[in-house]
Amino acid sequence: xxxxxxxxxxxxxxxxxxxxxxxxxxxxxxxxxxxxxxxxxxxxxxxxxxxxxxxxxxxxxxxxxxxxxxxxxxxxxxxxxxxxxxxxxxxxxxxxxxxxxxxxxxxxxxxxxxxxxxxxxxxxxxxxxxxxxxxxxxxxxxxx
Numbered sequence: 001x002x003x004x005x006x007x008x009x010x011x012x013x014x015x016x017x018x019x020x021x022x023x024x025x026x027x028x029x030x031x032x033x034x035x036x037x038x039x040x041x042x043x044x045x046x047x048x049x050x051x052x053x054x055x056x057x058x059x060x061x062x063x064x065x066x067x068x069x070x071x072x073x074x075x076x077x078x079x080x081x082x083x084x085x086x087x088x089x090x091x092x093x094x095x096x097x098x099x100x101x102x103x104x105x106x107x108x109x110x111x112x113x114x115x116x117x118x119x120x121x122x123x124x125x126x127x128x129x130x131x132x133x134x135x136x137x138x139x140x141x142x143x144x
Contacts, residue, residue, distance in 0.1 A: 028109045032118065034072035035102050035130050036095065038062070039079060042071065055100040055129060068095045070105065070118065078109070078118040094123075102127040 038058035040046070062068050070078045083094050104125035110117045 029106070030109045030118075031104065031106050031124070032070055032072050032078055033102070033104045033125075034070045034076075034078075036080075036099055037069050037071045038066065038099070039069040039077075040066045042069065042077070058099045059096055062092075062096050062099055068092075068099065070103070076116065078116045081117050081119055083120045084122065098123070098126055100129050102130050 036058075038054060038061045040061050041054065041057060068080045070080060072078065080095065083092050086092050086094060103123055105118070105120045106122045106124055107118045107120040110119070
């Protein structure tokens with residue numbers, strides 16, 4: 001009886017479909033150009049999360065531990081996990097100093113479950129803060 005139960009259990013286990021492979025794919029070297037953004041406000045659309053109009057909130061979120069992302073010029077979002085040799089992945093002082101800036105970075109791209117993660121090896125260019133001010137563009141409503 002015990003042997004039959006084991007055989008049935010083994011047959012069931014082998015007949016189940018394999019779980020999808022959710023590991024990160026191959027690491028790819030990339031260069032990304034775009035704006036360093038506040039991931040929380042951008043993804044949730046709770047606030048207009050771009051440019052100098054959102055700079056102070058973006059700094060507060062980064063200091064508070066919200067991951068920073070790069071919104072590439074083509075609209076692709078890359079979550080930054082590490083910058084250069086700094087072992088901190090949250091509240092990284094280097095990222096806080098250039099929050100809301102338009103940057104060009106080199107790094108290693110990992111993708112898992114449709115999310116793009118970036119390990120920045122070098123900030124190749126920093127063009128300064130993106131100038132989307134309230135004075136030039138008006139007050140931006142939430143959810144923009």
